[in-house]
Amino acid sequence: MNKILVSITTPVLNGAKTIESTIESILGQNYGNIEYIIVDSGSTDGTLEIVDKYKDKIAKVLSESKRGIYPAMDAGLKSANGEIIGNLNSDDFYADEDVVKTVVEAMEKEKADVCWGDLVYVERTFNPKKIIRFWKSSPYRKGKFQRGWMPPHPTFFVRKWVYEKYGYLNLDFSIAADYELMLRFLEKYQLRSCYIPKIMIKMRKGGESNKSIANIIKANRESYKAWQVNGLKINPLRILLKPLSKITQYFKRI
Numbered sequence: 001m002n003k004i005l006v007s008i009t010t011p012v013l014n015g016a017k018t019i020e021s022t023i024e025s026i027l028g029q030n031y032g033n034i035e036y037i038i039v040d041s042g043s044t045d046g047t048l049e050i051v052d053k054y055k056d057k058i059a060k061v062l063s064e065s066k067r068g069i070y071p072a073m074d075a076g077l078k079s080a081n082g083e084i085i086g087n088l089n090s091d092d093f094y095a096d097e098d099v100v101k102t103v104v105e106a107m108e109k110e111k112a113d114v115c116w117g118d119l120v121y122v123e124r125t126f127n128p129k130k131i132i133r134f135w136k137s138s139p140y141r142k143g144k145f146q147r148g149w150m151p152p153h154p155t156f157f158v159r160k161w162v163y164e165k166y167g168y169l170n171l172d173f174s175i176a177a178d179y180e181l182m183l184r185f186l187e188k189y190q191l192r193s194c195y196i197p198k199i200m201i202k203m204r205k206g207g208e209s210n211k212s213i214a215n216i217i218k219a220n221r222e223s224y225k226a227w228q229v230n231g232l233k234i235n236p237l238r239i240l241l242k243p244l245s246k247i248t249q250y251f252k253r254i
Helices: 019-027 047-052 069-079 099-110 160-166 177-188 213-229 236-244
Strands: 006-012 034-040 060-063 084-087 092-094 114-122 131-135 157-159 193-204
Touching (some): 006 019, 006 069, 019 092, 034 047, 034 069, 060 069, 069 084, 084 099, 099 157, 099 193, 157 160, 160 177, 177 213
Antiparallel strands (some): 084 157, 092 193, 114 131, 114 157
8 A cells, every 4th residue: 555655745834833743743644655745935934944854754845936825735736746645734734643544545445536534623822732623524425515515625635647637726716726626626527536534634723714704705706716617507695605514613523
């Protein structure tokens, strides 16, 4: 199983406070064939000094001149050589050392093109072990996106050939490129998928799309645009189900 190369990318901009735990959670995986790629967008806070401590264990450290998480993420995806590619942002970390191994085993067993699992949000600074929100996902079924469903993008793993055939991130989207990508792969192209009922990633609270009311409105507008650019039909009012569906995540128990 370790013969399958898995690429993990980490986009970062001024992530000195958290990136070390991200790096260590990847290097601590018990899967022995990982290509780790970090893409920096011009950090000035000591991030690169932290990254340099691990340079012998990181396959590539790239620079991306365009600001924003998506250009850096896209650059990482395009430079990856692995048969399976995942992304772990610089303020997230894997829930345990078996995540990558579990993903490879599940994708091989199910012959899946894409795969995802569950995610928990944790306190950003004071207590990163304190769980605030539990994003319990589920298997994909056609039509679920119309009811506000989407997989947790940080847990999303994709085979390299899928990106090569169906495209990478659409950088016309500044806040919902991850949603557009998953909508395209699952709802439009109906790629073979598998869901792993396991907490894969712990994500520090404070995502870009939820920082303000303005960003939530913008994210909803871009979500509707994602349907349009992919030639998919949806009632614009149904887009409101997307943020509403997240409310129950605050009450779910592990």
